[in-house]
Amino acid sequence: MTRIPENYAPAPDLLRERIILVTGAGAGIGRSAALCFAAHGATVILLGRTLEKLEAVYDAIEAAGYPQAAIFETDMLTATAEDYQRFADHIEEEFGQLDGLLHNASILGQRRPIAQADTQQWQDVMQVNVNAQMMLTQALLPLLEKAASASIVFTSSGVGRKGRAYWGAYAVSKFATEGLMQTLADELENTTNIRVNSLNPGATRTAMRAAAYPGENPNTLKTADQLMPTYLYLMGDESVGVNGQALNAQ
Numbered sequence: 461m462t463r464i465p466e467n468y469a470p471a472p473d474l475l476r477e478r479i480i481l482v483t484g485a486g487a488g489i490g491r492s493a494a495l496c497f498a499a500h501g502a503t504v505i506l507l508g509r510t511l512e513k514l515e516a517v518y519d520a521i522e523a524a525g526y527p528q529a530a531i532f533e534t535d536m537l538t539a540t541a542e543d544y545q546r547f548a549d550h551i552e553e554e555f556g557q558l559d560g561l562l563h564n565a566s567i568l569g570q571r572r573p574i575a576q577a578d579t580q581q582w583q584d585v586m587q588v589n590v591n592a593q594m595m596l597t598q599a600l601l602p603l604l605e606k607a608a609s610a611s612i613v614f615t616s617s618g619v620g621r622k623g624r625a626y627w628g629a630y631a632v633s634k635f636a637t638e639g640l641m642q643t644l645a646d647e648l649e650n651t652t653n654i655r656v657n658s659l660n661p662g663a664t665r666t667a668m669r670a671a672a673y674p675g676e677n678p679n680t681l682k683t684a685d686q687l688m689p690t691y692l693y694l695m696g697d698e699s700v701g702v703n704g705q706a707l708n709a710q
Contacts, residue, residue, distance in 0.1 A: 464689075464693050468689045471696075472500065474695075475502035476501030479557060480560035481561050481600070482564060483507045485504070486513030487513055491517050493684075495524075495526075496688040497691075498521045498527060499524065501526075503530070503555070504521065506531050507565070517529070530554070532547055539592060541599070544596045558603040559609075559610050561604065563612070563613065566615060569585035569628065570629075577629065585633050589630070589637065601654075609700050611655050612641075613695070614637050614638075616641075616658040616660045617634040619631040623635070638706060644656045657702060660707070660709065661687055662708060687709045687710070691709075
């Protein structure tokens with residue numbers, strides 16, 4: 461397994477003139493990533509379902525004097541392939557290409573035994589965590605191919621690499637994420653300048669983590685901001701050649 465360089469120190473202008481899309485950009489790791497990418501010079505496209513949260517991230521980027529961001533409000537539970545294609549067309553018209561795609565958005569669903577899984581809830585988790593990511597990626601591939609070196613990062617989980625009881629649809633969706641990453645990485649390796657990897661953030665102080673572990677003391681966990689060197693490494697050119705890898709942020 462490829463490892464992130466220890467004590468990685470990204471250059472301040474690492475992502476200058478890059479166009480990077482972050483899904484689930486309104487809160488948690490997605491918010492931190494969007495702000496961090498912008499701080500290192502990227503024009504960030506913020507995708508999420510809650511406009512108020514996206515606008516708050518947009519305003520923070522503006523206040524800091526970083527490159528002006530863009531907002532795309534959508535609910536990945538209900539968005540169609542046609543919706544994502546229209547989005548891709550808009551990015552092409554506005555920016556001409558795409559240099560990076562961070563698939564961060566996902567939902568936890570219900571933690572319960574497989575024997576008690578609710579069918580609709582199961583389908584909802586698969587729609588957001590797997591199907592929507594495939595449709596979005598598919599629509600954006602022509603734009604990513606235009607970049608000199610593009611990076612796609614799928615967000616994985618420890619329970620997507622070794623199954624654990626009661627993690628149900630979420631765990632299975634993350635196993636599917638790993639499969640999607642590996643398949644796409646193999647398809648693109650010799651025909652494009654796109655690299656595709658997965659990243660397991662590990663235990664992080666987020667709302668999703670609190671929902672999964674309500675009795676846990678959040679102060680014992682790393683913050684999303686503390687993980688950002690890994691995200692920067694995967695989006696910057698120093699990770700060119702790293703492809704098809706299942707990486708860990710912690």
